[in-house]
Amino acid sequence: MESLTLLNTLTGFDTTSRLSNLQLIRFVKNYLAGYGISSHIVENEDGSKANLYATIGPTDRPGVMLAGHTDVVPVDGQTWHSDPFQLDIRDERAYGRGTADMKGFLASVLAQVPQLAQSQLHTPVHLAFTYDEEIGCIGVRRLLEVLGGLPVLPAMGIIGEPTQMKLVAAHKGKTAWRVTARGQEGHSSNPTAGVNAVEYAAELVSFIRSLARQRRQHGPFDPLYEVPYSTLHVGTMQGGTALNIIPAHCQFDFEIRHLPEDPPQSLLDAIRNHALQVLQPEMQAVDPDCGFGFTEKTSYPGLLTPPDAHVVRFVQDLLNDHTPPRKIAFGTEGGLFAERCGIPTVVCGPGDIAQAHQPDEWLALEQLAACDAFLSRLGSQLASR
Helix, strand or coil: CCCHHHHHHHCCCCCECCCCHHHHHHHHHHHCCHHHHHHHHCCCCCCEEEEEEEECCCCCCCCCEHHHHHECCCCCCCCCCCCCCCEECCCCCECCCCCHHHHHHHHHHHCCCHHHHHHHCCCCCEEECCCCCCCCCHHHHHHHHHHHCCCCCCEEEEEEECCCCCCEECCCEEEEEEEECCCCCECCHHHHEEECCHHHEEEEEEECCCCCCCHHCCCCCCEEECCCEEEEEEEEEEEECCCCCCCCCEEEEEEEEEECCCCHHHHHHHHHHHHHHHHHHHHHCCCCCCEEEEEEEEECCCCECCCCHHHHHHHHHHHHCCCCCCCEEECCHHHHHHHHHCCCCCECCCCHHHHHHCCCCEHHHHHHHHHHHHHHHHHHHHCCC
């Protein structure tokens, strides 16, 4: 399997999001150049990371985009039984960081390049490899700025996130925020002389939990999701310096993972209004400098591709599986491609999301082979008349 050889190479690049992905991007660029394919490199602001965009076949017409991210999550604090950045094959599985999420798909795509390059494609294949997806779909946004200025955009997109080669046409969106509570320090023997930032932050956390409870009980619902409603979650919280000091500072991070049909703005408005109109006046009655601040950390839209869309039927035919497309809770770059550039997009790739981000992350070799076969059929379809 040429894809396995390429997966070995890609796994060897430590592209943890806090590091550069340039070595991997340069490898891909040189690999494509070996088959006469030019690449467009879109760097981040300081040039330490880059997206890659390339077209195989005619450049004057829209084609099928195969897209995926090159970064992986950290291995810090995890117990691995092999080097996470050296592919280890055992028990019909390929172990290594990013094998499932999602270098397996990238390797399978690259393995098809020789055949695609020598085929007489009537419809092109576009490759879009991005950076910093794992920390908020950051890199793809710079790529989208460039794509928006191109004369020809892809007609459809396939994001190769791990779905066990099952077709997905919808996923939830996400928005993540940091809340800062500013209090007034004082001695804990006289709580009325200060403003307890931790306690006021906790009240807002409790309010967020009440909103989560409302969504869980009253919806809106979509039964095709494992968790069929929008969720709210507080993940981290820090504040205070000592038990006998009224804390002057507290911050926490929360997220909303929302159904595509349930935009998060009403929830965000409710949280902000409760903080600024209910809690903050009490704080400022003691000290006018006290209050709340809100900072958006990241957000990406949900994906909602109609089940009768051409891209859905096209991929169903390639899979020879016409069961209705699935919906997933985890996010992808698909919603951004659809929202920012109007590219109808689905998600379909090898591996199981249950293995992603885990110690001893692995990809079943049969999944890699299934992706190879799927992409081979894609190439044949785009070359046939």
